[in-house]
Amino acid sequence: MPGRFYVTTPIYYVNDAPHIGHAYTTVIADALARWHRLVGDDTYFLTGTDEHGLKVAQSATEAGITPQEQADRNAGRFAEAWELLGISNDDFIRTTEPRHHAAVQAMLQQIHDNGDIELDTYEGPYCVSCEAYYAEGELVDGMCPIHNKPVERLREENYFFRLSRYEQRLIDWIESDPEAIQPVGKRNEVLGFLRQGLDDVSITRTSLDWGVPVPWAEGHVFYVWYDALINYATAIGYGTDDERFRTWWPAVHHIIGKEIIRFHCVYWPAMLMAAGLEPPKHVLVHGWLLLGGEKLSKTVHGQAKLTDIAPARLVEDFGVDGFRHHFLHDQPFGPDGDFSYEAMVARYNSDLANNLGNLLSRVATVVAKKCDGIGPAPDPDSPLAAVAADAYADTAAAWDRIQPSVALDATWRLIKETNAHLESNEPWKMEPGPEVERIMGDALEALRIVTILASPAVPASCQEIWRRIGLPGSPEDQRLPDAGAWGQYPGGLAVEKGDPLFPRIKA
């Protein structure tokens, strides 16, 4: 039954260049969005950039441009990266847009009106070089942990969000919904943090002006994080189109990395509660990619970091779909995963070149030789029909559980079984006739179904397979579960061999 699916990535801070950590999160969200479109859900996929704050203002000054110019330039880099990777976001939000300022001011004004934002005095250790406060525990031998310089004690009048009032409500929320924060290990981590008690948090600054102005207090801007989180509400109409907002909220899936769990599982839900709204339905937390292997991690200049690697660098070697496929199929969602060029080559050659790509090649060749290049219809009673039904069911269940690697395993079982089916029937030994046509029809039908099921992961390749086996339109226009039922390859279509879709990569 069709539903509604709102999925978000974090908005990425424009001071960073897009790297494969960003791409990992974004590709997962994209694949989920594509899957939900396939099953007919009303889907909204949001990504974007976070553009306020001290660091952007500083680097703009260093570059001799305005903060807005700095933000424009780097937001463009993210947009280009996502275009390169075939990301199908419905919207790209930027926190400097007027619609976002309106939403931030509306939500925080609401919280202020409700009495949970109050003026207070902040006092603490302050590093002049960082232009930032630290907690006592963050200091190293009483010094700034970044600059290793003495800190000053500073007092400032700021507006505080009364986070401490939400401790029990947050615990109740998480305990009442086991699926709200996944995986369960991260959920427990948040509960443990909450049970230690919460302090109020300072959410405004007077020391800079590159931010969203506080509507009730001249000279104050909101601290960048409390502005940024609200983007998830802005994009679906908060503060500008309440009816639209109500259709999408709170049924959201926030895809995040584990480093920002506290903002998404504590501060953000509390802000929503304080504004009289529901907390997010799902916060899905993935681990980090740990860079290993020789090829990428060791350079003449020393140890490389994951965040040094641009997606385009890997797309050069593996193609867009090779890139996407690796992060979806090789990394289980949740725990940290090892990432290496060598593992990427192995996964690409095994799954894409040897299994999927080679299946298409051998099928096309036999159809050309034995069927005059015209793809025949499948056997309604093929043994592959049951395999395909299982593959669909397992694939769908895994996408629903946010387990792309499990989903792709299930899809790939149909590819392997189709290779085995060809092997056991040996159509290349037969004379042209009904028997060859039946077997090749089965293989084409399996490819048709695989192409639909795999399209969220490797969309461009699936589009090309779809075209080469003679089908009109696009696998993305298909609707599951109906399109996954056995027997719909019509027969009588011209099948094109073409060049290898995934040329093997030599290690």
Add this chain to the structure above:
RNA sequence: GGCGACGUAGCUCAGUUGGUUAGAGCACUCGGCUCAUAAUCGAGUUGUCGUCGGUUCGAUUCCGACCGUCGCCA
């Protein structure tokens, strides 16, 4: 220091409420096939299930201690 997680084949991991021969993929070996991108298909090897002890008729699965790795908090 407090809390918690994890430690299963060469590698990456699955193992539901304890039960009889511990699984998958990749890699590897052998064999088949030759339509296919030296691809594919079949068969097969490897595990004291971190260590020690306890509960039990019986524990990878429960309990305790220890070793190791890691996370969050202080």
